[in-house]
Each structure stands twice: as structure tokens, then as C-alpha cells.
Amino acid sequence: MAKKYERIADALRQSIRAGQLKPGDRLPAETALAEQYKTSVPTMRDALGELLAEGLIDKRHGVGNFVREPRPRVERSNQRHQWEKNRARLLESERLKTGSTEHDTGLTVSDLAFKATYREVKADEDLAAVFSVPVGTRLLEREYRTFPREGDAPFSLVCSHLLYSAVSSNPDLLDASNEPWPGGTQNQLLTVGIELDRIVERITARPPTAEEAEELGLQKGVSVFVLRKISIDTGDRVVEVSDVIMPGDVTELVFTTPLDRW
């Protein structure tokens, strides 16, 4: 026999899909639901936990459980990289018009809030291995947050590392107040004579840390994508390592692989 909380979760899913419960609707209180389904509150909470992990409902402490508005998925395509490379050499007036997040989401610049912080750090074992440099090498660490609107949760948490020695010849690159930089990282690299040859992305999924869940506004049970983007220049040198955390429930990654012709 199926587990009780699964049967209840199924019944609720059914109600949502059939439209008896519409996006934005508040569900009855958990005590009321428990009574309705002839079960205890903890079992009811197990059932709601399934819907929560699937992103079908939002729990709001002290307020109630709500059917979630079908949030538009944020699409992140690897074609953004070539797009960014092309854009990096445009005139500044062109580069100012739009950034990568707009490219992904279709939103316009004015809808977005942006935050960047820079820091100088030393390479730990992990980063040293990827950059092929000694542990302790100076790196420029840059954290980015892009918000759909002020007050909302960010789309992603980005932590980028650059080889300090590679970028310090242009002091503007060391100052976070120049962000958002028109033309993005590839334009920044262009100012110190670096051209990218290829980008390697490694993707895993795992439960968020408590801090990540907090910052991204994730419900319990939702996993995150961890994407490590490694930028390699025309001299086969790793010049940037960027770690991106994205909510698994609303993100779609798209990769196009062209094949050589026969």
C-alpha cells in the first residue's frame, strides 16, 4: 500500500493541476488540512514537503501555504559566451545597452538591480589546481548578485576568480565601483590583452547550504545547480574560474554542440 503522505500529496497535486486550487490561492491551515485528510499534522507536513520540493507551493511562516505562481524559467544558454565575445569589441555606447542577464531572461536593464563586491584573496588548493598555480597565488575575487527587482531574491550567486597578475595592469579592473562593466568580463579581459579561446562548464546538483537557501529564498527540499565556468585564453591558460549557484526549480541550462560535417 502506498504511504499515506504520498497519497495526500497526490491528491493535492491533482487539485492544483485540475485547477481547483489556482496559483496564488492560500491552502487551508495545516491543522485544518490534517483534519480534512484524517491524519496528524506531522504527516500532513510530510505531504506538503513533497509539493514544496517540487516547487508547487510556497510556505510562508506565520502566513500560510500558497499555490505557487508558475515562475518563468530562467534559461541560460551556452550561446551567451559567443554573444559576449562578439559584444566585447563593440563601441561603449552599444555595450551599455544590455548585459548577459538580460540576454538570459529577456528583461530590460531597468528591471534589474545589480550588486558587485571585489576582494583580493589567495588561491586555496581547489582553485590553485584549476588555475595550475601554486597555493597562495594572488587572485581577484568578485561576487555578483543580479535581482529581478529590488527586494526580490537574486537569480543566482556568482563568485568569480581572476589571476591578479593577469588583470592588475589595468587598475580600473580592481575597482568594484566600475560595475556593471559595459561589455562584461570578456571586455574587461580585452583591456589587458586577453582573448578567450573556449569555455568549459562543469555542472553538479546538490542541496543548498543554509546560507544559499536563505539568500536565494529557496524552499526546503529544492536543490541547486552548481556550475563552474572555466575560461581559457588563446594561450591555453585558465584566466577565470567562476562558480555559479542557481535554483534548480526555475533554471534551465541549454547547451548547443555543433558537430563536424562528414
Place this chain on the structure above:
Amino acid sequence: MAKKYERIADALRQSIRAGQLKPGDRLPAETALAEQYKTSVPTMRDALGELLAEGLIDKRHGVGNFVREPRPRVERSNQRHQWEKNRARLLESERLKTGSTEHDTGLTVSDLAFKATYREVKADEDLAAVFSVPVGTRLLEREYRTFPREGDAPFSLVCSHLLYSAVSSNPDLLDASNEPWPGGTQNQLLTVGIELDRIVERITARPPTAEEAEELGLQKGVSVFVLRKISIDTGDRVVEVSDVIMPGDVTELVFTTPLDRW
């Protein structure tokens, strides 16, 4: 103040990383752990649930909780597509030697068990939209499972769809007993005159269905990758749509994007 179950989970994580609990070790019974950490069994189970979702422990019903052996990650690179395309035109004797799963895992053919089932189906709305054909169009549905060893859980669940009309000219392609087909899908397509131009992959993450969790042997809280691979031929026609479910805790997806030179 931090939640009790989080503090306990942290303490256990610590013990595992410090090596006081080694891979393969059995943890004390949950009742014993609850007593040790001065808490109730349900709270203890919440703490263990965190480690479970992170893949640090295995729960085995009726047996106990075990520190997990650090399972090797299965890497799936998009370079496999070009590799497969090159392999598709080799002599059969060459093609027999190795398949894509071996390419991903580094295992040899003899370590692997393989299962394929074919079925004829009609396109639902979803598939019809991707193929750009009317709903109800005949499709060949193929399910694949590859196991590390007989009896173990498969690496992934693969469900592939081909346009029936595109492949039926070669009856060998309709018979599952010809699997594993030396040279893979791209060689199969070659026999009916189809060459692939590019592959588009769309990736999301979500909790597994009950069936997926069962078949992949997933612990509670572990998410799966859902990868939809769309193969497009040199005439810009979608010829294959393949849905792949992979465990999020042991899979690493790798994508390399080459950039045009300035």
C-alpha cells in the same frame, strides 16, 4: 540560535570529514544516537536526513545507517557527441570495442550490463511540439538502462524517441534484440542516410518521482538531473529526442564551448 537538527548534522559531518567515522562504518542505531545527542528520534532523523540528501550516508532499512563510500562521479561531457559521430563511420570491428557509457565512466565493456526495450508510440503534445509534427505521429520509443554490474542500480534512465517514418526503412532499427548496436544511435541513423548537424541539450533539476528514486536507488532528498537531448540533422530536422534521468549526487555534466577567434 541554530536549529537542533542542524547542529547535530554539523557534528556528524565533522566526524565524517575528520575521519572518526570512516566510509563503510555503521553508525549507532537511531535510538542510540538520539540518546547520545540528547534528543528525540524524529529530530535525530531530521539531522540524518540532511546527510542523506548530501549523499554522505546511506540508510538501509532494517540494517542501519552507513557512511557512504565516496562514489566516483560519472562524468558526461558534450565531447561524447563528436566522438560518437566520428565512431559511427568506423568499421564494425572497431565500433564493437566500446560504447558511450564506457567513454563516460572509463569502465570496460565487460563490467557493464545493458538492457534495451523498444516500443511504438504516438507523439503526445510535448514531443509533437519538439519534433514539429502533428500530435499522434508514429514514433519509435526506446528505453535504455546501463548497469555498472548486474544487480546494481543503473547510471541513468534513458528514453529515446525517433520519428518512425525516418527509421522504418531499415527494419533492423526496429528490433531491440540488435542492441547494443555497435556504433550507437549515430551509426543507426547513418544506415538510413541521416547525418547530425548539432545537438541541443536542455537541463533541469527536480526531485525524482517515486519510480525514478526506486529504479536509481536514490536516497530521500537527492535530486535528479533531467537532460533532454535533441538531435538535429543536416536538413535542420529534429530526428531524435532523448530524455535522460541521472542521479544528481554522483553525476557531473561537462560542456565545452569553443569561441570564434577575433
Place this chain on the structure above:
DNA sequence: GAGTGGTCTAGACCACTGT
């Protein structure tokens, strides 16, 4: 202050595993 979800307790009973 009323009502909501969040955490935690204590314990019953069932299902599974290995001996």
C-alpha cells in the same frame, strides 16, 4: 492578540534484514 507555520518531544506500531 489571534492565527499561522516551525521545531521538538515521546512513543506506538509496522516492515525489513540477518541470524
Place this chain on the structure above:
DNA sequence: CAGTGGTCTAGACCACTCC
């Protein structure tokens, strides 16, 4: 059969939100 984890109950008390 003994011991383990799995499910479920009943209810206390806290934290948060909104009126």
C-alpha cells in the same frame, strides 16, 4: 527472533505575520 529503520500519531511550545 531480535534489532533496525519507516511511518504515523498527539500534542507542547516557539517564531513569525498581520490586524
